[in-house]
Amino acid sequence: MTDETTSPLQTVNKPRSYVYLDNDTSTLRSCEFNDGILRCRGCNYILSNEHVTACRYCLGDLNTKNKKLRSSLNEMRAEVLSLQKEMEFLRTWDERFVNGTASSGDITLKTKDGFCFTTYRFLLASRSSVFRRILEKKPLSELEIEDMTAHELGCLIDYLYRARVEQEAMERLAPGLLVAAHRYQILPLKAACEQHLTHRVHTENVVSMIELAFKSNAASLKEAAFHVAASIYKELMSCPDMKNLLEREPRIAAEMLKEILVRTNL
Structure with missing residues (x-):
């Protein structure tokens, strides 16, 4: 029990x-x-x-x-x-390149400072609508690229092959690459450069960033730069960069001043 x-x-x-x-x-x-x-x-x-x-x-x-x-x-x-x-x-790469049947290149790109890069017409045409229109008009074997330095063009061609830009190159070349990517309509590269620069806007470079944003139609970079500019508008009016912009790009300077006035309720 x-x-x-x-x-x-x-x-x-x-x-x-x-x-x-x-x-x-x-x-x-x-x-x-x-x-x-x-x-x-x-x-x-x-x-x-x-x-x-x-x-x-x-x-x-x-x-x-x-x-x-x-x-x-x-x-x-x-x-x-x-x-x-x-x-x-x-x-989306051309079948000839993927299978290794293409030669080492069929077009040479020349920069304004005299450097040459050999690549493929089909690669340029498949990545850029602007290059495609140029190459459709005439089967060129040589093309002058006067709006890029050798470093910028080399980095852009490397991007066409690998779909990425090394961090060190991005730190040095992002502004020039952004302009080139916009001009030649390489949209993924443009987005990558714009994102990189948007996080690097500060009071010392805000004027140049606004100018860059206008020239490359970079909306997020423009927004980030205007946010900084509005916070220092009094100092901005007398800085040398602003005076230079008024002389070189009066239209951009006028748009910039208009936006600052709206944001600061002046």
Whole structure:
């Protein structure tokens, strides 16, 4: 009879476990209540018996780990998206190039400073509607590119092959590449350069950035530059860059002043 009956002491001492979903981390957590003491099952930290929750140290550590995991996941998603875009880019390449049956190049591009680059007409035409129109008119074997430096043209051709610009090259050449990408309608390169420059607008370069945004029809860069310009409009009116812009590009300067007046309610 005694063996079949559970004593009151045994009933009290029987561990009780609690499992619940933590709302902050969307992770299952657990604790254990035994002998009147509530312990975190992650580290045995003694908790208050007034509530059922995780140890704040374990929970803080878990939050930190989850934030790092989410950050890594976002980076991986961005990399996957980049690779998907590159694969889409590669799938549109001319069959001759993909199969390795093309020669080393069938057109030479010459820069204003005398440098030459050999590439493929089909590559230029497939990436740029402007190049396509030029090459459709006449099957050129040589083309003068007077509006780009050798570094800019070399980087642009490299982009046509690889669909990416190295960070170091982007830091040096983004303004020139943005203008070239707009002129030749290489839209993915234009978007990449515009995004890069939008995050690098400051009080020292705001006038040149506004001029660049107008010349390349870069809406997000223009918005970022006007935001900075409106915050320093008093200093801007007397700076040398603004005076030079008024002399060189009065139309752009007038549009810039008009926008600043609207934004500052003057």
